[in-house]
Amino acid sequence: xxxxxxxxxxxxxxxxxxxxxxxxxxxxxxxxxxxxxxxxxxxxxxxxxxxxxxxxxxxxxxxxxxxxxxxxxxxxxxxxxxxxxxxxxxxxxxxxxxxxxxxxxxxxxxxxxxxxxxxxxxxxxxxxxxxxxxxxxxxxxxxxxxxxxxxxxxxxxxxxxxxxxxxxxxxxxxxxxxxxxxxxxxxxxxxxxxxxxxxxxxxxxxxxxxxxxxxxxxxxxxxxxxxxxxxxxxxxxxxxxxxxxxxxxxxxxxxxxxxxxxxxxxxxxxxxxxxxxxxxxxxxxxxxxxxxxxxxxxxxxxxxxxxxxxxxxxxxxxxxxxxxxxxxxxxxxxxxxxxxxxxxxxxxxxxxxxxxxxxxxxxxxxxxxxxxxxxxxxxxxxxxxxxxxxxxxxxxxxxxxxxxxxxxxxxxxxxxxxxxxxxxxxxxxxxxxxxxxxxxxxxxxxxxxxxxxxxxxxxxxxxxxxxxxxxxxxxxxxxxxxxxxxxxxxxxxxxxxxxxxxxxxxxxxxxxxxxxxxxxxxxxxxxxxxxxxxxxxxxxxxxxxxxxxxxxxxxxxxxxxxxxxxxxxxxxxxxxxxxxxxxxxxxxxxxxxxxxxxxxxxxxxxxxxxxxxxxxxxxxxxxxxxxxxxxxxxxxxxxxxxxxxxxxxxxxxxxxxxxxxxxxxxxxxxxxxxxxxxxxxxxxxxxxxxxxxxxxxxxxxxxxxxxxxxxxxxxxxxxxxxxxxxxxxxxxxxxxxxxxxxxxxxxxxxxxxxxxxxxxxxxxxxxxxxxxxxxxxxxxxxxxxxxxxxxxxxxxxxxxxxxxxxxxxxxxxx
Amino acid sequence: xxxxxxxxxxxxxxxxxxxxxxxxxxxxxxxxxxxxxxxxxxxxxxxxxxxxxxxxxxxxxxxxxxxxxxxxxxxxxxxxxxxxxxxxxxxxxxxxxxxxxxxxxxx
Ligand code: SRM
Ligand SMILES: Cc1cc2nc3c(=O)[nH]c(=O)nc-3n(C[C@H](O)[C@H](O)[C@H](O)COP(=O)(O)OP(=O)(O)OC[C@H]3O[C@@H](n4cnc5c(N)ncnc54)[C@H](O)[C@@H]3O)c2cc1C
Ligand code: SF4
Ligand code: FES
Numbered sequence: 001x002x003x004x005x006x007x008x009x010x011x012x013x014x015x016x017x018x019x020x021x022x023x024x025x026x027x028x029x030x031x032x033x034x035x036x037x038x039x040x041x042x043x044x045x046x047x048x049x050x051x052x053x054x055x056x057x058x059x060x061x062x063x064x065x066x067x068x069x070x071x072x073x074x075x076x077x078x079x080x081x082x083x084x085x086x087x088x089x090x091x092x093x094x095x096x097x098x099x100x101x102x103x104x105x106x107x108x109x110x111x112x113x114x115x116x117x118x119x120x121x122x123x124x125x126x127x128x129x130x131x132x133x134x135x136x137x138x139x140x141x142x143x144x145x146x147x148x149x150x151x152x153x154x155x156x157x158x159x160x161x162x163x164x165x166x167x168x169x170x171x172x173x174x175x176x177x178x179x180x181x182x183x184x185x186x187x188x189x190x191x192x193x194x195x196x197x198x199x200x201x202x203x204x205x206x207x208x209x210x211x212x213x214x215x216x217x218x219x220x221x222x223x224x225x226x227x228x229x230x231x232x233x234x235x236x237x238x239x240x241x242x243x244x245x246x247x248x249x250x251x252x253x254x255x256x257x258x259x260x261x262x263x264x265x266x267x268x269x270x271x272x273x274x275x276x277x278x279x280x281x282x283x284x285x286x287x288x289x290x291x292x293x294x295x296x297x298x299x300x301x302x303x304x305x306x307x308x309x310x311x312x313x314x315x316x317x318x319x320x321x322x323x324x325x326x327x328x329x330x331x332x333x334x335x336x337x338x339x340x341x342x343x344x345x346x347x348x349x350x351x352x353x354x355x356x357x358x359x360x361x362x363x364x365x366x367x368x369x370x371x372x373x374x375x376x377x378x379x380x381x382x383x384x385x386x387x388x389x390x391x392x393x394x395x396x397x398x399x400x401x402x403x404x405x406x407x408x409x410x411x412x413x414x415x416x417x418x419x420x421x422x423x424x425x426x427x428x429x430x431x432x433x434x435x436x437x438x439x440x441x442x443x444x445x446x447x448x449x450x451x452x453x454x455x456x457x458x459x460x461x462x463x464x465x466x467x468x469x470x471x472x473x474x475x476x477x478x479x480x481x482x483x484x485x486x487x488x489x490x491x492x493x494x495x496x497x498x499x500x501x502x503x504x505x506x507x508x509x510x511x512x513x514x515x516x517x518x519x520x521x522x523x524x525x526x527x528x529x530x531x532x533x534x535x536x537x538x539x540x541x542x543x544x545x546x547x548x549x550x551x552x553x554x555x556x557x558x559x560x561x562x563x564x565x566x567x568x569x570x571x572x573x574x575x576x577x578x579x580x581x582x583x584x585x586x587x588x589x590x591x592x593x594x595x596x597x598x599x600x601x602x603x604x605x606x607x608x609x610x611x612x613x614x615x616x617x618x619x620x621x622x623x624x625x626x627x628x629x630x631x632x633x634x635x636x637x638x639x640x641x642x643x644x645x646x647x648x649x650x651x652x653x654x655x656x657x658x659x660x661x662x663x664x665x666x667x668x669x670x671x672x673x674x675x676x677x678x679x680x681x682x683x684x685x686x687x688x689x690x691x692x693x694x695x696x697x698x699x700x701x702x703x704x705x706x707x708x709x710x711x712x713x714x715x716x717x718x719x720x721x722x723x724x725x726x727x728x729x730x731x732x733x734x735x736x737x738x739x740x741x742x743x744x745x746x747x748x749x750x751x752x753x754x755x756x757x758x759x760x761x762x763x764x765x766x767x768x769x770x771x772x773x774x775x776x777x778x779x780x781x782x783x784x785x786x787x788x789x790x791x792x793x794x795x796x797x798x799x800x801x802x803x804x805x806x807x808x809x810x811x812x813x814x
Numbered sequence: 815x816x817x818x819x820x821x822x823x824x825x826x827x828x829x830x831x832x833x834x835x836x837x838x839x840x841x842x843x844x845x846x847x848x849x850x851x852x853x854x855x856x857x858x859x860x861x862x863x864x865x866x867x868x869x870x871x872x873x874x875x876x877x878x879x880x881x882x883x884x885x886x887x888x889x890x891x892x893x894x895x896x897x898x899x900x901x902x903x904x905x906x907x908x909x910x911x912x913x914x915x916x917x918x919x920x921x
Contacts, residue, residue: 521881
């Protein structure tokens with residue numbers, strides 16, 4: 001049977017989910033998607049963390065290019081559909097692509113409402129809807145100045161918090177008397193306003209915008225009462241309108257949104273609609289949970305006869321501003337038939353309110369302490385009579401039956417059909433059974449299999465609790481956090497260090513809410529590295545957060561003695577250096593002298609007290625530390641190259657020496673080893689190094705991502721360059737990109753496997769401007785790194801490390 | 815620890831020891847590691863990990879414990895016992911910090 005053509009207009013979150021359900025059920029469609037945005041499907045909800053700098057675009061992609069290719073989907077990016085011909089059953093885009101359909105899905109989402117005031121078209125006035133808007137705001141923030149955000153709802157406040165984190169002065173203008181008045185009552189709105197003001201965001205309620213000032217770009221905003229606020233950026237976040245024009249022009253029934261039945265069919269039975277553009281049962285929706293339900297229903301009808309029907313449910317609201325906890329669900333308007341129960345804690349700044357009618361929960365508003373949100377929502381949905389727990393209801397679930405004060409108890413006590421992930425409508429039972437049936441052990445796996453916590457992420461803590469309950473203590477060993485001291489993973493911590501400008505270990509631990517007072521031996525060295533790498537010249541290395549090898553610049557051995565490895569640039573040495581090494585070995589009775597696998601000499605078994613004089617003698621002969629202990633540059637191995645070898649094409653030895661002189665001293669996420677071979681015979685083993693260079697007649701091949709330790713992996717080619725200077729620039733740029741984005745202890749090959757070889761190449765090889773910028777940043781940080789640690793210590797630094805504090809000579813005690 | 819024969823011996827000044835660090839004191843054949851926490855508490859342990867004799871003085875100090883530099887056992891500074899699943903203990907000595915900053919160990 002030949003396949004039917006399914007065409008989708010719009011590539012947002014709703015149709016993305018529809019396709020996932022559809023492909024699970026059937027492969028009977030050829031799918032073509034038109035998207036006005038020039039990109040794949042991404043998690044629009046997560047634009048705010050991108051704006052604040054806590055995530056990158058790559059982190060929020062839902063469907064990668066490979067996913068489309070794997071399902072044989074034709075995706076027209078940057079192609080806005082301008083016409084639907086229902087008679088011919090075709091759609092046509094503005095850029096002239098026509099596609100025939102058997103079934104059509106309209107998923108055009110909605111567009112931001114722009115208030116029609118003078119100045120709305122000025123340069124510097126943005127809405128907040130897509131990646132362009134987000135990047136536009138980030139760019140404006142770089143220039144500094146003040147941003148005015150018009151609209152104190154969910155989107156406006158996320159924009160304001162993000163812009164503030166990016167360093168702008170921010171004023172929020174809100175027409176109503178309190179913030180987020182549609183989701184919060186005035187008391188919670190007040191607490192929220194106080195929190196935002198505490199972060200330096202100015203909030204003006206009951207303020208009406210009269211006009212936006214400026215000649216060709218924004219200069220300020222004038223309010224109806226005459227006040228003028230200077231601004232270099234204005235963000236309008238006052239609401240959205242379903243995008244219905246296309247459907248209207250095609251003659252479909254349109255009201256506020258595109259009208260569909262509970263089966264999501266429009267007035268034309270071959271045309272479905274899903275997402276924010278839809279009006280179903282007289283309602284339009286602006287949160288993903290109901291849109292995902294639409295996607296599921298539409299997919300069921302598209303894949304066969306079905307009686308699936310859309311049903312209205314209340315969706316709780318949360319604000320995704322780091323550190324602000326609020327939760328609201330249902331109806332909280334006051335009325336004679338309603339009963340309010342309120343609990344406030346002024347010192348903790350928390351507020352809780354549950355609204356009852358006929359002894360049933362119909363709404364809840366919480367600020368600060370939101371742990372019981374899910375529990376109230378469960379009662380709201382089930383409509384159970386709560387008379388029996390009326391007295392203790394407000395104190396939350398832990399109080400019921402005098403329950404134990406175990407945070408896991410809350411989650412353990414939820415019924416199997418309690419909703420955990422609001423966005424995706426995933427219940428507790430679905431998660432626990434997926435964990436046991438599929439043997440899931442990591443958060444990433446649970447996300448992949450159940451979708452729970454995969455959208456806005458605010459339920460991540462609950463999902464982790466469920467994992468602990470289901471898997472027992474084993475789960476404690478597999479949280480995604482960098483160590484037991486934090487839930488945050490390495491990537492989150494790195495981004496937050498930059499976004500929040502955290503410049504010391506105590507600052508990181510405070511701001512990112514470490515659960516231990518001083519961290520542990522896993523997180524402290526990682527944080528120390530991230531801070532060194534992100535704030536060169538500003539952050540002072542914390543010696544107590546380094547492993548002993550990097551603290552005393554020698555490798556500790558099993559008997560507590562040390563090994564000393566001087567640099568031997570590119571593997572080249574001289575009779576004088578060799579004599580000095582021999583003299584040192586004699587003078588200090590060093591038991592073993594060995595040639596290492598890295599083309600240099602190791603002095604093994606040096607007593608700690610002898611380290612300083614050993615280094616002094618080696619320094620005097622012109623040698624510095626070989627950093628054989630460092631998470632940083634180790635060795636650059638070379639072969640003899642064209643000076644001697646009959647096959648040599650370039651000066652591989654000379655280039656190796658130059659590279660080592662350029663890179664030494666730099667700290668990296670993990671050790672960094674290079675090699676330069678004079679021809680493809682590869683005698684320096686360049687093809688299994690972190691970075692390898694193979695000289696060829698026409699120049700140099702730059703390779704990277706090799707490994708030959710616990711894991712063996714050949715390198716991948718980054719590209720060919722013509723001159724030694726090009727090699728140095730590319731290697732510097734690659735190293736810097738790795739330094740800025742690698743996780744602590746992640747070798748280059750693991751890093752590149754994680755972030756993608758194509759991406760690395762695009763960042764540091766193809767884009768010349770960017771390549772140069774990375775190179776420059778590396779050169780800058782080297783200014784603070786190329787200080788020989790041996791010489792520093794011989795001169796007196798960290799002297800306490802090298803001698804005992806006291807020797808006790810006790811008189812005979814008895 | 816034998817309280818009866820205890821003798822307090824001055825081994826140096828608080829400021830000789832880095833915060834979250836340690837210094838060694840030689841007592842005949844034995845080496846004692848004297849630790850200082852970030853809030854200036856002082857602890858003394860024999861400088862010998864219960865696992866394979868690793869020099870604890872060279873480890874990372876955190877939250878009242880030290881992580882051994884050789885194989886990452888975590889040892890309590892107060893009691894000298896291994897934390898978590900590992901079993902074993904190293905000798906611990908009482909310490910005193912005088913008003914003038916002198917550090918004393920009870921031997
Ligand atoms: C000295 C040396 C062996 C030798 O006698 O030749 C050596 C010695 C150690 N290696 Fe190595 N590796 C040495 C070359 C290598 C090589 C060969 C090379 O570099 O071409 C490799 C394989 C290449 C690679 O790195 O991919 C190598 C792969 C490892 C690994 C596995 C790394 C991995 O990511 O898979 C470890 C373990 C680790 O780092 O966690 C390791 C760890 C170690 C440690 C640091 C073990 C430790 O934690 O104590 C040893 C330190 C001894 C010391 O005190 O000096 N060593 N090690 C070599 C020093 C080279 C130098 O001049 O700096
Ligand atoms: C900053 C921000 C934060 C948010 N936070 C949350 C939150 O925390 N929780 C929550 O539940 N929801 C949140 N939302 C709302 C949520 O993102 C939307 O409800 C959801 O993305 C809508 O999905 P959709 O598929 O209907 O439309 P969209 O995702 O808007 O996709 C529509 C797509 O169709 C394209 N398109 C439009 N017309 C055409 C055409 N004629 N031809 C081709 N393509 C076209 C558009 O370019 C767009 O890419 C947030 C939204 C934003 C902007
Ligand atoms: S292979 Fe490396 S880590 Fe293993 S014993 Fe030899 S030097 Fe040590
Ligand atoms: S010697 Fe201390 S952990 Fe092995």
